[in-house]
Amino acid sequence: MEIVSIIQALDPCRTDLKSLGAQDLGAPGFGEPWHAQVFGLSMALAQAGVFSWATWVETFSTEIRANPQTGTETSEDAYYRQWSAALVTLLRKTGVMTDEELAETSEHWRRSYIATEHGKPIVFRRDLPDLPDIDGHHHHHHHHPEPVPVAISEKA
Template sequence: MFNPERPLAPPEKAFDEPWQAQALALADTLVQAGHFTPTQWAAALGAALTTFERDGAPDTAQTYYNAVITALEQLTEAHTDISETERRQRRADWEAAYRRTPHGQPVTL
């Protein structure tokens, strides 16, 4: 991110974690593939952010990227042949795989 107080300094990192960049790249890929429109993406993300704010979530990058995931999940269920049940099961499978994978090793199902 550009720092106006230090215009010649290298940009600060844009993401705290790689998954944050991957989530936004996934959203862009789904838009480019025609699964949903940029307007639908913006509306879903805005709605998720509003819900998090209403529920008292702090205004942080973590909250923003949690809203990104929420919007992606909702749009995926609405605009692909993946059901909520299938999505929940796949997420549970990945979480179980993540927990059993030794640190530094790739996660596989």
């Protein structure tokens, strides 16, 4: 299935989504909790009118063409990396979050990641002290290019 038809199938304006099964969409499942979170956040922002679905389709398609799957990642890893990057692009473009807010949130994600015990889900926290780089971290986590924020503040 082409990516455009997947996006059309997931259009938040559709009213017949109950008739669609995962096999009908051709999209990867949620292999990690953050996959579901970034997917849900994108859908909620589109439904709230932060960006149009046409804008989402264009941005996501552009990201897929510009940054295709690499030889070292699975199709699921590539899909959610691209989905996440497209969302960050739209957060910047729409002014929902500034570069400073995105950088600050990314830093808090880094701190939360480092402070999380191996094998446990990462709990996002903004109250952690500055922590060293993960190079000295004693266990392996999956690295994602740019974490997606879990909270969005309204622009004043």
